[in-house]
Amino acid sequence: MFKGSIVALITPMTPSGDVDYASLQKLVQFHIENGTDAIVSVGTTGESATLPVEEHIKVVEKTVEFSEGKIPVIAGTGANSTQEAIELGDAMKNSGVKGFLSVVPYYNKPQQRGMIAHFNAIADAAPVPVLLYNVPSRTVADLSNESVAELAKHPNIVGIKDATGDLARLADLKPRVPDDFVILSGDDPSGCDFLCAGGDGVISVTANIVPAQMKQMCDAARNGDSALAHKINDEIAELHTTLFIEPNPVVPKWVLYKMGLTQTPALRLPMVEPEPETQNTVMKLLQGMGIVA
Template sequence: MFKGSFVALVTPMFDSGEIDYVSLQNLVDFHIEQGTHGLVSVGTTGESATLPFDEHIEVVKKTVEFAQNKIPVIAGSGANSTAEAIFLSEQLADTGIAGFLSVVPYYNKPQQKGMVAHFKAIADATDLPVLLYNVPGRTVADMLPETVAELASHPKIVGLKDATGDMQRLRDTQKLVPNDFVMLSGDDPSAMDFLELGGHGVISVTANIVPKQMAQMCELSLKSKFIEAREINEQVKQLHTDLFIEPNPVMPKWALFKMGMMKSANLRLPLILPELDSQNTIEQVMRNVGVL
């Protein structure tokens, strides 16, 4: 189910800070047209950290509505409080989503056994599949391969988004989990290497800007056509790095605004619009890639 290019979708906002649902529908339609394999709604790139529960739930509901069953939607439902993560999962369970993406608890630095207890409690509270999300660059806490393997024994925990960018970590995890356990890259710069080593796909920030290319790269890789896949990756690889010259999702939002996909590049505080130098940098990269 969870294979290919899944976009870490931004959440469009007006300058007033309100959610721009017209632009959200534009983005969903864009991804369906361009061949994206799935949407991740209100993950890190969707500003989950600054959306209150009511908005978080409504954005997911609207994303599912706009997708019209043409493309699966995974809902971000992680929190550093297990009770809050379970609450979000329960509220989102009947919205039509295909599953959940649940991040390692941030800030409170849980032990490995604490992570096991946290994710098992979330998985026990739902009938939907759960994808784990390890991104130690943001959460500080790092979920080790042995912990992933223990969690993989839970029938509802079906995969991992690995944003470490560490290919040895991928190899170590693959040795410990079942063959059908889904391994998705969460690091665009190393995603091609991840796919070539047997990864099943990517949850991509770059796919916000070049969804067709990211989908094609994944499709070719899943057919072991790595030479052709690397040619596509070479065309867009500058986006992989330059979309992160300011904290995500500052640059993807600016890029989509410049592409005319959204009415505003506004973000929720404490994130703000990019510096002028950053704007110029990403706009030049977009010209090089052919999307501006």
């Protein structure tokens, strides 16, 4: 359940800024129909930073409800306070999620020993398996491969989402961790090469838009068909980069609105809709790919 094409799902909003649960149900169904292997609910792309705790929990619970057991859901439970992360996980112990995705603590810049202690404490308390999440472009702190190898000894820490885009880290990490430790890419532009180099899957923003192609690419790469994987990836490569012209999830939410899958492209402040120039650039690509008319 922690391998293949895993979507980092957006959290759709109404014009007033409330969570749009009708559109959320539509998005979950969209991923079931297109073969997505799992959903990450309320991660970075799901605007975890601006959803209050009660709302965060409700979005995860509704995502599980809408999945109807057809697709596993992984809950974002990261925090820069260890106790807060533990409490968030505890609040979701009966939600039906299959795993927690816990990000490196942000802003407070902990030492490596501090991060090891942080994740071990979370894993000790977690009722489900824990995936580490290293994204130094957002957190500043960078979880080293040496620290990941130490954390992989914990029986409840089962893998990592590595969003550095550095393939050399994958080659260095694999021999350090058990064979069943899951190593996922969190970087769409390098995701195909990551899989072909021995990665287990991609937690993908692009999968919000083209889930079937992401699934096909991941399956081809994991089955050893590098040529087919790269052929499929080449078809969506420009989308990988265009979705990040502005900070995630600004562009993906706007695209899903244009696709008719959400009511609005609304985001929680301080995020706002993409600039007109960005909208024009994105629309030309979407039309060229046949995603919108």
